[in-house]
Amino acid sequence: MLHPQVTAADSLRRRPPADLDPVERLAATRAAMEEAVDLECGPAIPLPVVVDLDADGVPCRLYANRPDAPLLVYVHGGGWCYGSIETVDRVCRRIADRSGCAVLSVGYRLAPEHVYPAALDDVETVLSFVRKNPIGVDPSRLAIGGDSAGAQLATIVARRQRDAATPLDQQILIYPALDPMTASESYAGLGEYGLDRASMRLAWETYVPERMRRLSPDVAIFATADLAGMPPTLIITAEYDVLRDEGADYADALATAGVPVVHTRYMGMNHGFARKLAVIDAARAATDQVAASLRAALTF
Template sequence: MDKLTPLSRMLVDRMAGEHNWAELGPVAFREYLVANRQPPTGEDNIVAQDVDADGVPVRLYRPAEREDDLPVLLFMHGGGFVSGTVNNYDRLCHRIARKAGCAVASVEYRLAPEHPYPAAVEDAIAALGWVAREGGKYGIDTSRIAIGGDSAGGTLSIVASLNARDRGGPAIRHMMLIYPGLDLASETESKREFGRGGYMLDEAFSAMCIGAYTPDPARRAEPNASPLRAESVAGLPSATIIVPECDPLRDDILAFSARLEAAGVPVDTKVYPGVFHGFVSTFGILPEADDALDRATAGLKAALAPAA
């Protein structure tokens, strides 16, 4: 029985197309995404500039009418560690900046297979350090930093947060986690149920991405690759977590949410029935995507509000 809503099923079938990406490989998938980018429409009235963050390309977004120093979301895009670009996420970053009333710093981290693990982790940590040190030159209030992203970008956000905690900074107020990957080596019921049958993130595609990102299987259990395996999650920032019901990653995400809660970390987690991995990027089409984006940006805005 298909658990997707009718509109979700239509979108998944349209996006999946007729390509077998597991056979064509990560570079072909990346090129396909670049060619099929959805540009922003301009309705959010955002200005953007590209900067060099200690060798890591970053695109800064801010509402055009704002001239004051703004809090910032360091954003890590998704794409299975092998694909996705800042350009592919322009539309989403424009909307986040508008709805949360903050700056967004979107990171062009290095991709596998050309740059396997831990290259992306190193870039995420470097970009976070750069924002904390140099953000003030670009109208950023560096006392109000959040981090977040979707899928692989959510993974990198958690890993960067763990490293910041363990290294004594930079201080992070909040994590905005949109269906993050938590464990490259786990076997869960949701991976068995939704890894087949046309639920977007199938097991063959996942295996392709994981193989490219971590060619050495022994490293997949490292906390910097699989943050669910971190010894402790105590002391992490508060989190808003968006979870699709029909996502192979669902059970790992819920396990991470439960660990945060048990460690006393404030967490707001919502499971959206009948939707798929990647659904938030369909805002404006799928009602659940609009609701999820509203929830994520509301949590972000509240966490980044000036201290009373």
């Protein structure tokens, strides 16, 4: 059963009028997401360090409780078209506050203005910047994570870092979008709960307009021949989310490849629940699970 807190949360955000053209709808949806941050996500937890950075041209925001902390590079969701540093600000603050790790939130370029591989390049630029520049963190203890489209970018970057012999220490994937073909069974039965197959197909097509590129390992992680050596992984999925099955399938694939993986499904939840800290109890539980996982993996 869908949790009543999810239904209540869904009423907080302004919905764009149905008669807008695609450009107007994109702008209105982006604006509505930003406007709803305080209502959905609550007040900002104060931290000793909250500073905006330029990581070789990529805007970022650093959250930290102490110097030389391990670092999570966090990549926001939004179908590669929406979202920003601001829309995940409260989540990043809570993770930093509870994990003992610093968090660096990435303001990557969005589609359709900047299609693949712009967002992927931006995340890799940030990782390179972190490793080369003193920003007050310990780059030898480094994790990557994100939600939805951000989780897709995170795990592709983690695979590329593995292949470059610069492996990361952990990946955190919150309801990751992993299947450009939208073929999972969950698409057939869960499309009425806020995200559907048509919306995901449009997101993939907008991010990667060239169809054949959507089948490459730098877009579809399931096209990767070998997942051995990927970082230990936490995957969070939601019961009423069309992306649920691909997240579970990825957890199984990682486990088969010998990668330590924890997969937690939050019952009664839908896509996007984890950032709505002000109104959904499970959002706070999920964020705290992320923090605990990071603390266990990185604060050695």
